[in-house]
Amino acid sequence: MSENNQNVxxxxxxxxxxxxxxxxxxxxxxxxQNPVMTASGTFxxxxxxxxxxxxxxxxxxxxKGVANxxxxxxxxxxxxxxxxxxxxxxxxxxxxIDVFMERDIPFLKQYEKTKIIVNVCGKSVQDYVDVVERxxxxxxxxxxxxxxxxxxxxxxxxxxxxKADALYNITSELKKHAKQPIxxxxxxxxxxxTEMARAAEAAGADALSLINTITGMKIDIHRRKFAxxxxxxxxxxxxxxxxxxxxxxxxxxxxxxxxxGMGGIATAEDAIEFILAGASAVSVGAMNFVNPYxxxxxxxxIENYMRQYHVEKLKxxxxxxx
Amino acid sequence: MTQKEIAPxxxxxxxxxxxxxxVKPGQFVGVFTKDKSALLPRPISICEVNADRxxxxxxxxxxGQGTKEFSGWxxxxxVQILGVLGNGFPLExxxxxxxxxxxxxxxxxxxxxxAKEFAADAKQTAAECADGKTDVxxxxxxxxxxxxxxxxxEQYGRVYFATEDGSVGTKGNVLDAIRENAITADVIFxxxxxxxxxxxxxxxxxxxxxxxxxxxxHMACGVGACLGCVVKTKEVDHHSHVHNARICTDGPVFEAGxxxx
Numbered sequence: 012m013s014e015n016n017q018n019v020x021x022x023x024x025x026x027x028x029x030x031x032x033x034x035x036x037x038x039x040x041x042x043x044q045n046p047v048m049t050a051s052g053t054f055x056x057x058x059x060x061x062x063x064x065x066x067x068x069x070x071x072x073x074x075k076g077v078a079n080x081x082x083x084x085x086x087x088x089x090x091x092x093x094x095x096x097x098x099x100x101x102x103x104x105x106x107x108i109d110v111f112m113e114r115d116i117p118f119l120k121q122y123e124k125t126k127i128i129v130n131v132c133g134k135s136v137q138d139y140v141d142v143v144e145r146x147x148x149x150x151x152x153x154x155x156x157x158x159x160x161x162x163x164x165x166x167x168x169x170x171x172x173x174k175a176d177a178l179y180n181i182t183s184e185l186k187k188h189a190k191q192p193i194x195x196x197x198x199x200x201x202x203x204x205t206e207m208a209r210a211a212e213a214a215g216a217d218a219l220s221l222i223n224t225i226t227g228m229k230i231d232i233h234r235r236k237f238a239x240x241x242x243x244x245x246x247x248x249x250x251x252x253x254x255x256x257x258x259x260x261x262x263x264x265x266x267x268x269x270x271x272g273m274g275g276i277a278t279a280e281d282a283i284e285f286i287l288a289g290a291s292a293v294s295v296g297a298m299n300f301v302n303p304y305x306x307x308x309x310x311x312x313i314e315n316y317m318r319q320y321h322v323e324k325l326k327x328x329x330x331x332x333x
Numbered sequence: 334m335t336q337k338e339i340a341p342x343x344x345x346x347x348x349x350x351x352x353x354x355x356v357k358p359g360q361f362v363g364v365f366t367k368d369k370s371a372l373l374p375r376p377i378s379i380c381e382v383n384a385d386r387x388x389x390x391x392x393x394x395x396x397g398q399g400t401k402e403f404s405g406w407x408x409x410x411x412v413q414i415l416g417v418l419g420n421g422f423p424l425e426x427x428x429x430x431x432x433x434x435x436x437x438x439x440x441x442x443x444x445x446x447x448a449k450e451f452a453a454d455a456k457q458t459a460a461e462c463a464d465g466k467t468d469v470x471x472x473x474x475x476x477x478x479x480x481x482x483x484x485x486x487e488q489y490g491r492v493y494f495a496t497e498d499g500s501v502g503t504k505g506n507v508l509d510a511i512r513e514n515a516i517t518a519d520v521i522f523x524x525x526x527x528x529x530x531x532x533x534x535x536x537x538x539x540x541x542x543x544x545x546x547x548x549x550x551h552m553a554c555g556v557g558a559c560l561g562c563v564v565k566t567k568e569v570d571h572h573s574h575v576h577n578a579r580i581c582t583d584g585p586v587f588e589a590g591x592x593x594x
Contacts (some may be wrong), residue, residue, distance in 0.1 A: 030543040052559070057583045059582070075560075083575040089550045090561035092399075095370050097553060106574035259427055282500040301365075301372045303415070 031325040032272040032308075032317035036291050038068070039217035041153045042162045043070035043292060044124055046325060047282070047310040050247075050296030051076055051130035051196070052101065054113070055114035057122075063303035066122045068310060069293055073220075073271075074115065075156045076132035080105035085163060091229045091238035096275065097297055098227050098246025100163040100241035102207035103132050108145045116149055121262075126153040130196070132154040132161060136171075136181055142189050147190035155191050156271075157181070160198030160223035162245045172198040172223075182214035192217035194271060197262070200226050202223060204258050204263035210267045220271035220294070221262060222255045234328040251275045256288050262305035263289025263330055279312020289330040335408045342395040342481035343439070344404045345380075353382045353389040358447035359421030359524075360545055360587050361556045362391065365413040366399045373516050374415050375399050376552050376581070378524065380442035381449065381485070392442035392482065418555050419585045422522050423544055428467055429456065430519040435507045435533060437525025439476040441482055441486050443547060444471060447522060448489040470516055474507040474529065508532055518542065522586075527594060534589035544589040550580045557582030565593035 012259050022317055038116035048071040051085055057072045066072060093099045105111070111129075119127045126315025129152050133139035139157065159172035161180060171181045178195065185193055196212040197204055199222040208219055224245025227240035240246075255274020263270055272290025275281050275297070282293045298305040313325075336346045354364070356379050363374025381390040395401050406412060424447075429541040432451065466585045471492040473480070479501035482529065484494045494502025495510040503510040506529060511517075517540070523533050524547035537544035550562035563577040566592065570578045578592070 055558040059554070061555045081574045083577060084563070085561065087561075088374075089561060089563070090551050090553045090559070091512060092371060092373050095372070099559070099561060101551065101560050104563070104573065104575060106572075110574050132569075216345060248344075297553075298371065301374075302554065302561060 027210075030318070032314055032322060034314065035331070036325050038271060038291050039154060039194065041126060041192065041289055043126055045070045045310055045313075046286065047291035047306050047313070048128065048271065048292055048294045049073050049299065049306060050294035051158065053299045056111075056119060057075060058118060060299060060303055063251050064307045067124045068307055069125045071128045071153070072110075072119055072122075072296055073127040073128040073156055074119075074130055074132040076161065077105050077108055077111045077142060078103065078132050079108055079138045079258045081105065086240040088239055089241075089245065093227065093229055093246065093250070095250030096246055097300075098229055098239055098244030099224070100239050100244040102159055102163050102241065103158075108142050112145060112149065116151060119280075120126040120151050120229050122136070127151055128154045128156050128194070129330050130156045130158050131163075132158040134164075136184055137145055139181065139185055142195075143185055143189045147188070152191055154194055154218070155189060156194045157185060157195050157222055158196050159221075160196050160200075161222060162198070162226045162243065163241055164201060169198055169200070172196075172207065173201055175206050176321075178207055179214040181208040182211050182216050186215040194220050194258055199254060200202035206258060208262040208266045208268070208303045218263060218271065219266070220273065222251075222258050222274045225251055225254065246276040247275065249275045249277045249281075252277075256284050258288075259285055259290050260288040261303075276309065277301075279309045280315055281315060282309050283316055283328065286325070286328045287330070287332040291329050298301050310314070334406065334410055336404075336406055337528070338404070340481040341394065342460075343392065343479075343481050344395070345390065345392050345481075346403065347354065347383075347388050347390050348412065348414065349388045350414065351387070352414065353386045354387075356382045356389055356417050356446070357421035358424070358450050359443050360417045361585065362389070362414045362416035362420045363413070363418060363552075364391070364403060366402050367412075368402055369400070371399050373401075373553055374550065374555055375567060376546070378443035379417070379446060380482070385419050394439045405488065407587070415555055416429055418581060420583075421472050422547070422586050424450060424454070426543065426545065427451065427520050427522065431468045431517065432470070433523075434471045435473075435520040435521060435523040435529075436523065437507060437529040438476065440523075440525030440529070440547070440590070443524050444473070444522070445482055451453045452489040462545070466507055468545045470518065472507045474510070474512050474525065474583060502507050506532070508536055521545065523547070530589070531594055534594065537589055545586050546589050546594070547582055547586045548594070549584075555581050561590065567591055
C-alpha cells in the first residue's frame with residue numbers, strides 16, 4: 012500500500028482486501044495479536060462463549076475475578092436491566108484459585124494465540140498476595156489485572172480503589188510478589204480518576220484498566236423493592252460509554268502507563284473511540300450477553316476501519332486524538 | 334411468525350426457526366427486543382414444537398416493557414432469539430411411572446411439550462412393556478376461568494384443574510386439586526410461581542417422591558458465564574465449587590431436594 016494514498020473512500024478500502032492491517036498491540040511488555048479482549052466477569056474463563064466464538068481470535072481472555080478461596084457471591088436477584096445497560100451485583104462468586112489453576116488455566120492454554128489475563132480479587136492485601144503468588148507459578152498467565160474496584164462486595168476490592176494512599180499501598184505490595192506485570196483496574200466511582208491513576212503509577216503498576224462499573228440503583232415500583240438484592244449494583248452497557256471514553260482520555264493524559272479501555276463497548280466504532288482516546292487495547296463486557304459474537308465482530312470492524320482509512324498499524328491509532 | 338392473545342395479557346407466539354429441531358421439554362429461549370435500549374434477552378420457556386419441528390411456540394405474559402413490545406409483533410416479522418438454552422426436564426425419570434405434571438399460571442406452558450412427549454413415548458413403549466406404561470396426570474392451577482392451553486393439554490392426557498376463584502375445577506391450588514381427586518404419583522414435574530414450587534417440594538418430601546421443578550431468575554447471559562441467575566444448592570456445586578448452581582445452564586430444572594428455595 013502506498014503511503015501517499017490519500018483516497019479514504021469505501022471503494023478504496025474494499026479494493027485493498029489483500030493487505031492486512033497490523034493489529035498487534037503491547038501492554039506492559041506483553042504482545043497481543045490484536046486489541047480485542049473480554050471484560051472480567053462477563054466471559055467466565057471463556058468456556059461458555061467458546062461455543063460461539065473462536066477464542067483463538069481474541070487478543071486476550073480476561074477471566075472472571077479469582078480469590079484465594081471460593082466465594083459464594085451475593086443473594087439474587089443479582090442482575091437488572093436499565094435503559095441502555097444493566098446493573099449487576101454478582102459479588103465476585105468464584106471457585107477459588109485451586110480450582111482455577113486446575114481447570115480454567117489448562118482450558119485457556121489450549122488457545123495458544125490468545126493471551127491469558129487473570130483478574131485477581133481479595134478481601135485483604137494478604138488475599139491478593141496469595142493469589143498473585145499462585146499465579147506466578149504459571150508462565151502461561153501473561154498479565155494480572157488487580158480488581159480494586161468491584162463495587163459489589165462489602166470488604167476489600169473497592170476499598171483499595173477509592174483512596175489514593177490505599178491504592179498506592181496495595182499496588183506496591185503486589186509489585187513485590189508478582190512475577191507477571193500487574194494492571195490495576197480503576198473504579199469510576201471516584202472524584203478524580205487521574206489521582207488514582209497517578210497513585211498506581213507511582214507505586215509501580217505496569218498498566219491500568221478502566222473503567223469498572225458505575226454504582227447504580229433501580230427500584231421496582233410495583234413491588235416497592237430494590238431490583239437487586241444488594242440494593243446497589245454496578246452499571247455497565249452502552250449507556251456508560253461516554254463516561255468511560257472521557258476517563259480513558261483523562262488517564263491517558265495524566266500517566267504514561269498503557270491502558271486497557273472498557274465501558275459500554277458495543278461496536279467496532281466504540282472500540283476505536285477508546286483507542287483514539289488512548290487505550291492500547293479494549294475489553295468487551297456486557298455486550299457479550301447481548302451478542303455472543305460481539306468480540307469477533309468488533310475485531311473485524313476494527314480491521315475494516317483500518318483498511319478504509321489506510322491505517323497500517325494499530326499503534327498509529329492509540330491516543331491519536333488529543 | 335404468528336401471534337394471538339389467548340388470555341388477558343397472555344400471548345401465544347409461534348416462531349419459525351431451525352432451533353426447533355433440537356428442543357427438549359423444559360428448555361427455553363432468550364428473546365430479544367427490537368428496542369435497542371433494552372439489551373438483555375428475555376428468558377421464556379418453550380411451550381411446544383410443531384410436528385415437523387420447524388417452529389416453536391412460546392406462551393408468555395406481559396411482565397414489563399420487553400414483553401409488551403413482543404405482544405405487538407405481527408405475523409411475518411423477523412425476530413432474534415438465542416437458544417436453545419437450559420437442559421429441560423429429565424423425561425427418563427418418569428418413564429413407566431405414575432407422573433404428575435404440575436403447572437401454575439405462566440408456568441403452565443412448558444408442561445405442554447412435556448405432556449406431549451410423555452404421550453408419544455407411552456404409545457411407543459406400550460407394546461414392548463405393557464405393564465410399565467407411563468401414567469401421566471396434568472394438574473394445572475389458574476387464577477380464574479381464563480384457562481389458557483386447556484384444550485391443548487387435554488389432547489395428551491387426563492387434566493385436573495384448580496382455580497383460585499373456584500370457577501373451574503378445584504377451588505384453590507394444584508395441591509388442593511390432588512387432595513380433592515385423591516390421586517397419587519411416583520414422580521412430579523412442575524413449573525410455576527415460587528410459593529407453588531415450595532409447596533410441591535414439601536409435598537414431595539412428605540410423600541418420599543422426587544420432584545423435578547423448573548426455576549426462573551433474572552438472567553443476563555443465559556449461557557452460564559455471568560453467574561447472575563444462581564440458586565442455592567444443598568451440596569457444593571460441581572462447577573461453581575460453592576453452594577450455588579446456575580439456573581440457565583445447570584437447570585432450569587432441578588430435583589427439589591437439591592436446591593434451597
